[in-house]
Amino acid sequence: MEWLDTLMMSLGSIRANKLRSFLTLVGIVAGVASIIGVMTGISVIQSTLEEEMSVLGAQTFQVQKWPAGGFTSDDERRKAMRRPPVTIEDAEAIRRHTTLVDSVGSELWEFARTVRYRGESTEPNVVICGGDPQYSENNTHYIELGRNLSEIDLRAARKVVVIGSALADRFFPFEDPIGRRIQVDGREFQVIGVFAPKKSAFGAGYDNYVLMPHSAFMKVYGLTDQEGHRRSVNVTVRAITPALVNDAIEETRQVLRRVRNVRPGEEDNFEFFSSQSLIDNFNQVTAGVKVGAFVLGIIALVVAGIGIMNIMLVSVTERTKEIGIRKSIGARRSTILRQFLLEAVILCNVGGLIGVAVGFGLGNIVALFAGFEVSVPMEWAVIGLVFCSMVGICFGLLPAIKASRLDPIEALRYE
DSSP, X not given: OHHHHHHHHHHHHHHHTHHHHHHHHHHHHHHHHHHHHHHHHHHHHHHHHHHHHTTTOTTEEEEESSOTTOOSSHHHHHHHHTSOOOOHHHHHHHHHHOSSEEEEEEEEEEEEXXXXXXXXXXXXXXXXXXXXTTHHHHTTOOEEEXXXXXXXXXXXXXXXEEEOHHHHHHXXXXXXXXXXXXXXXXXXXXXXEEEOOOOOTTSSTTTSEEEEEHHHHHHHHOSBOTTSOBOOOEEEEEESSGGGHHHHHHHHHHHHHHHTTOOTTSOOSSEEEEHHHHHHHHHHHHHHHHHHHHHHHHHHHHHHHHHHHHHHHHHHHHTHHHHHHHHHTTOOXXXXXXXXXXXXXXHHHHHHXXXXXXXXXXXXXXHHHHTOOOOOOHHHHHHHHHHHXXXXXXXXXXXXXXXXXXXXXXXXXXX
């Protein structure tokens, strides 16, 4: 009952001094809201990007000439340019000489191209992929209408395409696209399939593209790119099970080192990446932002804690006579200390709860305007409230000790 009485007195004191309590809350709300807001915003972006970077699926990885995360220096860029391109023959070697892999696909890419149908043309923003029948499953982008590419399409270099849903919606809103002929960069291709929509938070990038046999792609676009360099193939490799991905990567590495004549002791002249490695790189980049936001939030909470301590010290001075009366009728030091400490902790946690709510709202503004999924990182709410309690205890302790040590006689004389 003593703890309950102390709690009720603390709440009564907070209600009786509304302005002081409000001013105390402001700093706490600002500190917690800054932490929660930034963490929520990062969580919103991160969860969306992780979903979009998972295009390869849990058991698929990719082999390519270029680093997946781009270049960190000019030296790295020059070193990558000196590498021989990854070829379709490399993909065939992986297919023949690996035992932990059940699907190998080859991809070539062209960007900023146009597609026409009956006089209507897209902007030069369509992505062209030269692929094979393995493309769909290895990239977790499945056929919704019509059929996939076949091995016969590949061997005969047929001028057939599977189009993204954005192109199907644009050119064929009221008719069946299967069998229709479209012009890809001025060359006629027959539509044999349509991909299912694949949500992208950054536009229609996943749906605004065309897949054709890589044999037809090379006839149309040649063996060299626009800069005169020999094209390098992206090879998608799917392990038999997700648990075997790392072993499949190592097996693929040994095959490629042998067929690409990489000597013992030399580093690989090709790159691996998977959805998970891409996600890990992104998380590594955002880790610094999280630490910075956390440090700034803690600084704000410490400043707010100093404000709480000053306000509570003023409160002790204002309530000196009250403390003297309570002590004179038998209140113990521990009771006075608990009351003032409890007031500080309650104020901090009320401010923390408001700050959490404000932070969630501010952080999810990103989601509302960008069309991302709303995220509520509860772990950061718990962390924020724990820090609020610590701030309340640390900065409320000095005023509480001062109040508990007041001499009752001197306190009663205080005016």
